[in-house]
Amino acid sequence: MIAVESLAKSFGSIRAVDGISFTVGKGEILGFLGPNGAGKSTTMKMITTFLPPTSGTAKVADFDIWENPLEVRARIGYLPESAPSYKDMNVYDFLMFTAEVRGYDGEERKNRVMRMLETCNLKEVAWQLIDTLSKGYRQRVGFAQALLHDPEYLVLDEPTDGLDPNQKQEVRALIRRMGREKCIILSTHILEEVEAVCSRAIIIGNGRIVADGTPEALRSRSVLHGAVTLELTGEGIKDALADLQKIEGVARVEELKNDDLPAKTAVAEGEDAAGSAKNGKSSLRVRLFPKKGVAIAHEAAKFVHERKWEVDAFTLEKGDLNEVFYNLTKGGEKA
Ligand SMILES: Nc1ncnc2c1ncn2[C@@H]1O[C@H](COP(=O)(O)OP(=O)(O)O)[C@@H](O)[C@H]1O
Ligand SMILES: [Mg+2]
Numbered sequence: 001m002i003a004v005e006s007l008a009k010s011f012g013s014i015r016a017v018d019g020i021s022f023t024v025g026k027g028e029i030l031g032f033l034g035p036n037g038a039g040k041s042t043t044m045k046m047i048t049t050f051l052p053p054t055s056g057t058a059k060v061a062d063f064d065i066w067e068n069p070l071e072v073r074a075r076i077g078y079l080p081e082s083a084p085s086y087k088d089m090n091v092y093d094f095l096m097f098t099a100e101v102r103g104y105d106g107e108e109r110k111n112r113v114m115r116m117l118e119t120c121n122l123k124e125v126a127w128q129l130i131d132t133l134s135k136g137y138r139q140r141v142g143f144a145q146a147l148l149h150d151p152e153y154l155v156l157d158e159p160t161d162g163l164d165p166n167q168k169q170e171v172r173a174l175i176r177r178m179g180r181e182k183c184i185i186l187s188t189h190i191l192e193e194v195e196a197v198c199s200r201a202i203i204i205g206n207g208r209i210v211a212d213g214t215p216e217a218l219r220s221r222s223v224l225h226g227a228v229t230l231e232l233t234g235e236g237i238k239d240a241l242a243d244l245q246k247i248e249g250v251a252r253v254e255e256l257k258n259d260d261l262p263a264k265t266a267v268a269e270g271e272d273a274a275g276s277a278k279n280g281k282s283s284l285r286v287r288l289f290p291k292k293g294v295a296i297a298h299e300a301a302k303f304v305h306e307r308k309w310e311v312d313a314f315t316l317e318k319g320d321l322n323e324v325f326y327n328l329t330k331g332g333e334k335a
Contacts, residue, residue, distance in 0.1 A: 001023055001024065001025045001026070001059075001061065001062075001183065002023065002024045002047065002058065002059070002060050002153060002183060002185065003023045003058065003059045004020055004021055004022050004023070004043075004047065004056075004058045005021050005056055005057050005058065005059075006019050006020070006021055006055065006056035006057075007019070007020045007021070007043060007046055007047075007053050007055075007056035007057070007058060008020070008053060008054050008055045008056050008207075009039075009042050009043075009046060009051065009053055009054050009207075010054045015207055016039045016042040016207055017039040017042050017043050017046070017053075017207045018039070018206065018207035018208050019056065019207075019208065020039075020043055020056075020204070020207070020208065020209055021056075021209075022202060022209065022212065024183055024185060024200075025183060026152070026181070026182070026183050027179065027180060027181070027182075027183070027199075028179075028183060028184070028199050028200055029175065029176070029179040029184045029186065029197055029198045029199050029200070030184065030185045030186070030198060030199070030200050030201070030202060031186055031187070031188055031193070031194040031197065031198035031200070031201040031202070031215075032044070032185060032186065032187035032188070032201075032202055032204060033187075033188060033189065033191070033194055033201050033202065033203045033204065033325065034187075034189065034203060034204035034205055034329060035189060035205070035329050036189065038204040038205055038206065038207070038329065039204055039206070039207040039208075040157070040187040040204055041081050041157055041187065042207075043204070044078075044155050044157050044185065044187060046058060046065065047060070047065065047076075047155055047185070048072070048073070048076055048078040048155050049065050049069040049072050049073055050078075050080075053065075060072045060075055060076060060153055061075050061152065061153070063075070074102075074149070075151055075152055075153050076151055076153045076154070076155055077146035077147050077148075077149070077151035077153070077154045077155070078146055078154075078155045078156075078157075079142045079143060079145075079146045079154075079155070079156040079157060079159055080142070080157055081157040081158060081161075086130050086131070087129075087131055088129065089129065089130055090126070090127050090128055090129050090130065091117070091122055091125055091126050091127070091128060091130060091133075091141055091144075092113065092117070092126040092127060094130055094141065094145070095113040095116055095117070095141075095144055095145065095148065096109065096110075096113055098145045098148055099112050099113055099148055102148060102149045104149075112148055112149075113148070116144035116147060116148050117144070119144070119147065120140040120141070120143050120144040120147075121140060122137070122140055122141065122144060125137055135162040135163065136162075136163050136164065136167045139159070139160075139161075139162065139163060139167075139171070143159070143171075143174070147178075151182070152182055152183060153182065153183050153184075154178065154182055154183070154184045154185070154186075155184075155185050155186075156175070156184065156185070156186040156187070157186075157187050158186075158187055158188060158189075159171055159175065159186055159188075160172065160188070160190070160193060168193075172193065172196050172197050175197050176197055179197075179199070186198070191321045191322055191325055194215050194321070195215045195321065198215060199214065200212070200213065200214055200215075201213065201214070201215055201218055203218070203324075203325060203328050203329065204329075205328060205329035210328045210329065211324070211328055215321065216318075218321060218324055219318055219319035219320070219321045219324065220319055221319070221324045222319030222320045222321070222323050222324050223289070223323065224317045224318075224319050224320045224323065225317065225318065225319030226290045226294075226295065226296065226316070226317065226319075227287050227288060227289050227290065227316075227317040228287070228288045228290075228296055228297055228300045228314065228315065228316055228317070229256070229285075229286070229287045229288075229313070229314075229315040229317060230244075230284075230285070230286050230287070230288065230300070230304065230311065230313065230314055230315075231283065231284070231285050231311070231312035231313035231314075232283060232284050232285075232286070232304065232309045232310065232311060232312065233281050233282070233283040233284075233309065233310040233312055234281055234282075234283075234307070234308065234309035234310055235281060237281065237282050237283060237284045237309060238282055238284065240284055240286075240307070240309070241253060241255060241284070241286065243307070244286060244288060244303070246303075247288065247296060247299050247300055247303045248296075248299045249290055249291055249294035249295070249296040249299055250288045250289070250290060250291070250296055250299075250300075251289050251290060251291040251292075252288075252289045253286055253287070253288055253289075254286065254287045254289065255284070255285065255286050256285040256286060256287055281310075283312065287317075288300055297316045300314075301314065
């Protein structure tokens with residue numbers, strides 16, 4: 001387990017991390033989510049003993065970062081923010097060096113390096129200077145360096161930053177696989193990454209934790225959560241707006257304009273946005289927002305069916321993590 005207790009860091013007058021506490025256990029993949037300058041990297045540097053806190057502490061497998069920094073380092077694999085840059089070292093030599101620092105020698109040292117070249121798909125660049133590698137390959141070298149001693153704890157600072165979409169998918173799959181038996185903290189400002197990889201997310205703004213929960217729980221804090229989006233066609237549909245308000249549990253009805261909808265459902269050019277003509281009938285796009293905690297999908301479906309309107313689309317909204325993130329961290333971006 002990693003236990004972070006009231007961790008804080010000031011750089012002069014800048015309060016980069018302002019008292020953060022949380023624990024994370026085996027089998028968890030915790031996402032640190034926050035805008036630039038929120039304090040993600042600084043927190044990670046303190047947990048990995050690369051930066052001393054101004055106050056507070058962290059424990060990794062019960063070893064305190066102040067009292068037993070070497071024990072902490074031995075158990076953690078750390079992928080720093082910027083991939084490694086060792087001007088005159090090739091990949092193989094760098095990993096051999098890492099293995100030596102980690103205390104391996106002889107066959108064991110070589111075997112571990114060979115395994116990492118394999119796992120991280122680095123064989124074809126083993127003899128290439130690290131500085132001449134593309135960002136994607138350098139990131140893999142960073143991973144190999146972090147995983148070499150098969151650590152129980154992984155701290156990964158923006159592990160997919162700068163990678164192309166295929167490489168991002170690869171790295172995410174690797175993290176998910178490792179997550180089953182390790183304890184992983186990763187930072188990201190990409191919301192889809194949290195949904196794709198993390199079992200839990202902590203949203204950080206201005207050096208503080210502003211939310212902590214599963215991606216689903218965080219998404220459910222969105223105003224969109226539980227709303228029903230409808231596209232309807234029928235006689236007299238233009239008067240439906242007031243009618244829909246009568247559905248039990250509905251707090252408010254909002255008519256959607258074209259640009260509120262995904263491109264594929266937008267009406268063709270030249271059609272009237274608020275009620276386009278279709279076979280002589282008109283159509284309407286609306287969103288029904290539920291009263292707090294009320295499920296409205298069933299009532300909405302029944303209501304629409306009774307009116308005999310044609311339903312072109314019926315979507316129960318899960319909520320928008322983007323919106324939650326924005327509302328929790330707005331004004332939070334720092335240099
Ligand atoms: N070595 C440093 N000296 C001065 N200020 C720093 C230093 N490192 C980080 N900061 C500041 O601390 C804040 C948090 O930075 P950081 O932890 O890198 O954020 P994040 O990783 O979330 O983008 C920012 O305002 C940043 O400018
Ligand atoms: Mg950072």
